[in-house]
Amino acid sequence: MTWSILARDPATGTLGVAVATRFFAVGALCPHVEGRVAALSTQALMNPMYAIEGMAMLRQGRPASEVAAVLTAADPGREVRQLHILDAAGRIAQHTGTGCVAWAGSVVGRDCSVAGNMLAGPEVVEATARAYEQAAAEGVEMAERLLRALEAGEAAGGDSRGKQSAALKVASKDPYADLDIRVDDHAEPIAELRRLHRRSKARYAIYRRFLAGPGHPGTYDRAVIIAAVEAEGTPDDDVPGS
Known part of the structure; x- marks a missing residue:
């Protein structure tokens, strides 16, 4: 029901996550980020405990791959879940259960992870990653990189069911976010997210x-x-x- 991007700036350590979907208030449960710890998104038939338990392990310095393996192994619903993690060291873990609704999958880009399900096709995650990489190469701020990435994914087809909500979070040095904005219910949620970013x-x-x-x-x-x-x-x- 969702696609999201996790990103890390290797020069500054800044972490970010952005997500869009045809589902109400995606920012309430799916995306998570904590400065100097990790960015994470739990999707499909989401398991909110992935974030609660996963971030606790990541604060201990455990690598993304280990955390994802522990979380999914303990979850009998893992085959209908999607999870990806990008930790503060730049390590990435991705899980897409076999029961996720097609198209479902993920890609790893330069300093980013993109995952989604119920999408128009693999071109959505591919376009999202490419747009992020291009924006990063231009040196724009993290929030702008993430917005451009979502816009590219939407242009490539986005959620196969349409649009409803979106969210964006960026964190650098603190355990709370530098920027945390969300659109819960809107005809053009990504465009509204960009407006909120300008307003911020x-x-x-x-x-x-x-x-x-x-x-x-x-x-x-x-x-x-x-x-x-x-x-x-x-x-x-x-x-x-x-």
Whole structure:
């Protein structure tokens, strides 16, 4: 019911995940990312515990392949599940059960993993990976890479049933995301996701830089934060497409 991309920037360690589907609120259960740990997506007849238990193992430094093997071996429903993982070291694991609805499968690209099921065909995951690789070669930010990848997958046919929801998450140094946006129910979810990304740059992306993280309290001088937003931000009404 879904296709998704997991990605890692080897220069910065930034991790990201983006997903689109003809299913309500895909961002609630499928995509997961944690800075310095991993990106993961659980799909098809998803098992949310793959993320809960899998991320706990990945925090211990266990490789993606081992984590995927442990999760699927313990799950009697594994043949109707799809799972892929990209860990902080760049290791990738993919699982597509034999009971997933065609077309179902995955590809590994340069610093990315793409997996999907109920798709128009293998060209969806292939186009998604190629678009990501091209965007990465151009040096654009992670969120933009992921958006271009989803757009290419949709242009190649996307979910065979149509469109409904999409989500995108990016994380770098912190256990919580740098950016976490989702579209739960929309006629053009990927286009709406792009609009939200533009909107995030108006104020949110600047404010996010000042938040606390492991080992530091962040910047809590409100005047410093406001000055940065005023200097760098864009009024919401001026954001194209908002």
